Amino acid sequence: MMTHNDAVYMDNNATTRIAPEVLEAMLPYLHDYYGNPSSMHRFGGQVGAAISQARKQVADLLGAEPEEIIFTSCGTESDSTAILSALQSFPEKRHVVTTRVEHPAVKNLCENLDRLTGHKHRLTRLMVDAEGCLDLQKYEESLAEDTAIVSVMWANNETGVIFPVVEMARMAKERGILFHTDAVQAVGKIPINLSETDIDFLSISGHKLHGPKGIGVLYVRRGTPFMPFLVGGHQERGRRGGTENVASIIGLGRACEFVAANMADENSRVKKMRDKLEAGLLSSIPHSMLNGHKTDRLPNTANISFEYVEGEAILLHMDQYNICASSGSACTSGSLEPSHVLRAMGVPFTAAHGSIRYSLSVYNTEDEIDFVLEKMPSIIAGLREMSPFWKAEV
Amino acid sequence: MWEYTDKVQQHFLFPKNVGEIENPSGTGNVGSLACGDALKLTFKLDDNEVITDAKFKTFGCASAIASSSVLTEMIIGMTLEEASKVTNEDIADRLGGLPKEKMHCSVMGREALEAAIADYRGLKLPMAEGEVVCECFGVTDLEVIRAIKESNLHSVEEITNFTKAGGGCGKCLDRLRDILVETSHQGISLKNLAEKTKPRMTTLQKIKKIEEALEREIRPGLRKDGGDIELVDVDGDFVFVSLRGACTSCVKSQTTIKEYVEKKLRELVLDTLIVEESK
Numbered sequence: 001m002m003t004h005n006d007a008v009y010m011d012n013n014a015t016t017r018i019a020p021e022v023l024e025a026m027l028p029y030l031h032d033y034y035g036n037p038s039s040m041h042r043f044g045g046q047v048g049a050a051i052s053q054a055r056k057q058v059a060d061l062l063g064a065e066p067e068e069i070i071f072t073s074c075g076t077e078s079d080s081t082a083i084l085s086a087l088q089s090f091p092e093k094r095h096v097v098t099t100r101v102e103h104p105a106v107k108n109l110c111e112n113l114d115r116l117t118g119h120k121h122r123l124t125r126l127m128v129d130a131e132g133c134l135d136l137q138k139y140e141e142s143l144a145e146d147t148a149i150v151s152v153m154w155a156n157n158e159t160g161v162i163f164p165v166v167e168m169a170r171m172a173k174e175r176g177i178l179f180h181t182d183a184v185q186a187v188g189k190i191p192i193n194l195s196e197t198d199i200d201f202l203s204i205s206g207h208k209l210h211g212p213k214g215i216g217v218l219y220v221r222r223g224t225p226f227m228p229f230l231v232g233g234h235q236e237r238g239r240r241g242g243t244e245n246v247a248s249i250i251g252l253g254r255a256c257e258f259v260a261a262n263m264a265d266e267n268s269r270v271k272k273m274r275d276k277l278e279a280g281l282l283s284s285i286p287h288s289m290l291n292g293h294k295t296d297r298l299p300n301t302a303n304i305s306f307e308y309v310e311g312e313a314i315l316l317h318m319d320q321y322n323i324c325a326s327s328g329s330a331c332t333s334g335s336l337e338p339s340h341v342l343r344a345m346g347v348p349f350t351a352a353h354g355s356i357r358y359s360l361s362v363y364n365t366e367d368e369i370d371f372v373l374e375k376m377p378s379i380i381a382g383l384r385e386m387s388p389f390w391k392a393e394v
Numbered sequence: 395m396w397e398y399t400d401k402v403q404q405h406f407l408f409p410k411n412v413g414e415i416e417n418p419s420g421t422g423n424v425g426s427l428a429c430g431d432a433l434k435l436t437f438k439l440d441d442n443e444v445i446t447d448a449k450f451k452t453f454g455c456a457s458a459i460a461s462s463s464v465l466t467e468m469i470i471g472m473t474l475e476e477a478s479k480v481t482n483e484d485i486a487d488r489l490g491g492l493p494k495e496k497m498h499c500s501v502m503g504r505e506a507l508e509a510a511i512a513d514y515r516g517l518k519l520p521m522a523e524g525e526v527v528c529e530c531f532g533v534t535d536l537e538v539i540r541a542i543k544e545s546n547l548h549s550v551e552e553i554t555n556f557t558k559a560g561g562g563c564g565k566c567l568d569r570l571r572d573i574l575v576e577t578s579h580q581g582i583s584l585k586n587l588a589e590k591t592k593p594r595m596t597t598l599q600k601i602k603k604i605e606e607a608l609e610r611e612i613r614p615g616l617r618k619d620g621g622d623i624e625l626v627d628v629d630g631d632f633v634f635v636s637l638r639g640a641c642t643s644c645v646k647s648q649t650t651i652k653e654y655v656e657k658k659l660r661e662l663v664l665d666t667l668i669v670e671e672s673k
Binding site: 308309311312313316329337338348349350353385386387388389391 | 453
């Protein structure tokens with residue numbers, strides 16, 4: 001198998017390396033401290049104390065209170081819980097506002113609400129412009145008497161474009177509408193302080209911030225009406241049944257500390273590497289273009305289209321050099337159409353099929369950037385040679 | 395990650411016969427940028443109708459490139475008669491198999507070969523004569539029926555894997571199901587179906603309608619950007635045009651032709667038209 005030492009890993013919006021200090025914090029809870037935190041004995045009770053500490057670590061990263069943190073199994077569960085809870089809490093309201101560029105966890109849920117709940121819903125999916133940004137006036141116009149919840153991602157996973165969710169949550173609040181944000185890409189990459197916002201629900205995924213897979217968080221603002229998604233035991237104060245995934249909860253808590261400590265590095269050194277990679281690719285490869293807003297963007301993400309070539313073929317050539325990234329092309333998704341995000345932005349087909357997303361982390365180095373900059377031009381040129389749409393004079 | 399065979403990876407990483415033959419005996423163009431894959435196949439015949447050389451240019455994923463490469467390798471040395479019997483299954487088999495979602499790549503290879511042979515023989519492609527079922531990928535009912543019969547397909551999902559039909563907006567899924575049921579139950583022959591489809595336009599009618607569409611719908615847009623377009627020839631469903639003015643130096647000219655002119659003409663004149671640039 002290929003080890004992480006071989007990989008030039010630039011696919012951190014897909015998943016991240018588990019930080020060694022995170023794994024170290026988890027191991028005792030897999031080896032030794034296997035007690036159930038709900039138990040009466042001290043052996044189990046001490047695990048409960050460790051979970052409380054993890055809950056505080058998560059709350060501190062978000063500027064929230066520990067009791068506003070619910071541990072879930074993943075970002076998708078958090079998203080489903082928030083949206084379905086709001087619809088149950090306001091059965092008379094049947095309108096949901098979201099965007100065209102949400103992650104499938106929100107997109108597919110919202111598009112199937114009628115079937116899932118047995119009630120008819122009205123869905124507004126906000127358009128984005130060519131740079132992937134929302135129109136706040138259109139948003140305001142969409143908010144209605146019967147709007148139960150707004151769900152808008154904090155940052156887009158494909159382009160890294162950041163949405164003005166703080167302002168959008170304020171506008172929702174003024175009308176008594178609940179606001180959810182899928183923040184799995186934003187948390188840990190940009191500073192967030194929920195105590196200064198009107199956001200009601202926020203979703204996190206552990207493995208996007210150097211924590212383990214299979215753990216997520218739903219933040220629920222104190223006072224926000226809430227209905228559980230998983231009904232069972234009294235865990236998470238009755239808001240999410242099921243015995244706690246102890247080791248992963250401990251790991252996620254530690255990961256929150258890790259990203260908080262690295263926040264400055266992410267927004268300076270990592271951002272500088274991203275900018276160098278982006279500028280280098282755009283200048284050395286003709287007919288390439290940036291997808292997404294130049295500045296309102298996560299510091300780690302660069303989504304670039306190489307015209308006249310196809311994404312899967314690019315990725316597999318990159319794979320020959322152990323370079324890991326993603327594509328919005330049709331072929332990589334297993335579907336036959338390119339990414340819904342790029343299509344919503346109106347990226348032409350010539351470019352959408354050849355889009356590559358590079359997403360960095362604090363573990364990337366300057367040498368890796370140079371390596372990718374050295375290899376990409378010949379990969380693209382080689383595939384263009386083969387493309388019937390590419391002509392020498394282009 | 396797809397599980398590609400070693401053979402697919404070999405042909406993808408080190409493709410054979412990349413390029414374009416000058417003055418080819420036959421040329422086959424299938425697919426488009428919008429569809430996500432496209433293949434241009436050219437071949438050269440000797441006096442005994444034996445394929446002496448074949449080259450390809452492909453835009454697409456690893457399996458599309460590998461299918462094209464292996465196809466050229468297969469047909470070099472074949473007589474035209476032998477080549478006309480090559481099926482998509484043959485192409486996939488030579489690659490040691492393809493993931494089922496990628497079977498359409500082998501179908502594209504077979505279609506390009508058919509188109510190139512039809513081009514050499516001066517014939518129209520029979521499959522394009524049907525009625526377009528899948529608007530997203532421009533797949534006709536005849537192509538769907540053929541795939542069902544030849545590859546023994548049993549589900550709509552398989553039809554999508556083999557022909558791409560139904561893989562876009564999904565509006566045609568019910569129609570595909572109907573075709574699947576009809577085809578497997580009645581075994582309608584392809585010939586009958588071809589005869590049942592609506593009567594074709596004569597070339598003269600086509601030229602008239604194309605000229606009208608160019609003047610009314612297409613030229614105004616191009617002229618705004620300092621360009622222009624002229625109709626050079628119409629041969630069967632092939633429409634040859636020449637771009638003028640600013641269009642000639644525009645990097646997007648190929649896209650303009652395929653995504654704009656062809657789309658418009660298909661919409662306004664005939665849904666099977668193929669627009670090519672005449673140099």
